Amino acid sequence: MDDQEPQKPRRVRYKGTHPKSFKEKYKELQPEQYADDVEKVKQQGKTPAGMHRSICVNEILEILKIVPGQIGLDATLGYGGHSLEMLKCLVPGGKLYAIDADPIELPKTRERLAALGYGPEIVDIRIMNFSGIERIYLESGPLNFVLADLGVSSMQIDNPERGFSFKIEGPLDLRLNPKSGKSAAALLKSITEEELEELFAVNSDEPYSEQIAEAVVNRIKRGMKIETTTQLQEIIKESLGFILHDKRKEEVKKSCQRCFQALRIAVNDEFGALDKFLEKLPDALVSGGRVAILSFHSGEDRRVKKSFQSLFREGIYSEVAPDPIRPSAEECNTNPRARSAKLRWAIKA
Numbered sequence: 061m062d063d064q065e066p067q068k069p070r071r072v073r074y075k076g077t078h079p080k081s082f083k084e085k086y087k088e089l090q091p092e093q094y095a096d097d098v099e100k101v102k103q104q105g106k107t108p109a110g111m112h113r114s115i116c117v118n119e120i121l122e123i124l125k126i127v128p129g130q131i132g133l134d135a136t137l138g139y140g141g142h143s144l145e146m147l148k149c150l151v152p153g154g155k156l157y158a159i160d161a162d163p164i165e166l167p168k169t170r171e172r173l174a175a176l177g178y179g180p181e182i183v184d185i186r187i188m189n190f191s192g193i194e195r196i197y198l199e200s201g202p203l204n205f206v207l208a209d210l211g212v213s214s215m216q217i218d219n220p221e222r223g224f225s226f227k228i229e230g231p232l233d234l235r236l237n238p239k240s241g242k243s244a245a246a247l248l249k250s251i252t253e254e255e256l257e258e259l260f261a262v263n264s265d266e267p268y269s270e271q272i273a274e275a276v277v278n279r280i281k282r283g284m285k286i287e288t289t290t291q292l293q294e295i296i297k298e299s300l301g302f303i304l305h306d307k308r309k310e311e312v313k314k315s316c317q318r319c320f321q322a323l324r325i326a327v328n329d330e331f332g333a334l335d336k337f338l339e340k341l342p343d344a345l346v347s348g349g350r351v352a353i354l355s356f357h358s359g360e361d362r363r364v365k366k367s368f369q370s371l372f373r374e375g376i377y378s379e380v381a382p383d384p385i386r387p388s389a390e391e392c393n394t395n396p397r398a399r400s401a402k403l404r405w406a407i408k409a
């Protein structure tokens with residue numbers, strides 16, 4: 061009948077008492093509607109689905125010393141948590157440029173920030189790679205501060221369609237921008253055993269790179285498909301069958317983490333992008349301008365440290381972090397994804 065109330069959509073059903081898959085976590089995916097449920101997930105030390113918890117926020121604000129009216133860049137917008145805090149320090153009169161290579165998450169973040177009152181007049185959000193940072197500063201003029209929080213966001217890791225996690229079945233993609241470049245599955249089809257061994261060893265210090273590369277390339281030569289995250293995870297597991305039983309589970313997990321990370325670094329040319337960004341950074345900053353970079357593995361941290369220290373010796377930076385800053389024990393307890401973070405900073409001379 062016409063005057064009947066429209067039926068509410070049925071809630072998603074899941075087995076047991078807690079949702080397990082990404083799609084079942086419909087409450088976490090709608091934080092505006094289910095704020096209490098989202099808070100409960102955070103209290104358990106977990107990151108709610110579709111969200112990212114920003115790391116070292118206070119430490120970063122202390123380094124950047126943002127004041128109203130300044131112009132800055134968030135080179136890795138992600139969920140926009142750091143951007144939001146930086147925006148609060150900028151007003152009135154300032155401007156934030158915020159970029160990210162990911163065209164899937166970026167529009168959602170733009171909408172979230174606009175709903176909080178930060179529209180295009182104060183935050184200029186663009187889909188782009190930070191390797192092309194000159195496109196920003198040639199337009200904006202020299203910046204007072206720059207932040208880069210490297211790697212991937214929790215939204216990207218948790219979404220099975222992106223293929224970032226070996227724990228969840230999904231296409232073996234691993235691209236920040238799925239419309240650009242080659243997926244990890246395509247890369248595996250075209251790589252030699254020697255190249256793959258080097259990729260695992262160089263990008264992630266994988267100790268079993270030889271055995272894993274041999275197993276992967278052999279399977280492909282025999283016509284087997286490696287197109288999903290769990291297919292690759294199974295091959296890694298089989299190739300490590302020689303490890304003693306009581307150590308094997310943990311070693312397989314660590315190798316999966318490292319090999320997925322190595323493939324992600326390769327398909328997104330993460331080291332190439334970071335090197336270009338670090339090289340162009342001094343030109344992006346005003347004298348006295350500040351930069352903070354959060355890294356999550358040794359390959360990234362080594363590059364940041366080397367660049368900051370050599371530009372310091374050349375007198376281009378007047379001050380650099382003597383040692384990396386680590387998140388507090390409390391932050392690591394409430395957000396285990398913070399555990400590997402290292403924060404470095406520099407000030408332009």
Ligand SMILES: C[S@@+](CC[C@H](N)C(=O)[O-])C[C@H]1O[C@@H](n2cnc3c(N)ncnc32)[C@H](O)[C@@H]1O
Nearest residue numbers: 114136138139140141142160161189190209333
């Ligand atoms: C750890 S997250 C950033 C989280 C963010 N700071 C926050 O508070 O929500 C890293 C982000 O950097 C982006 N990213 C990684 N490499 C990039 C690059 N070369 N250029 C632009 N964005 C990049 C990823 O797509 C991801 O969204």
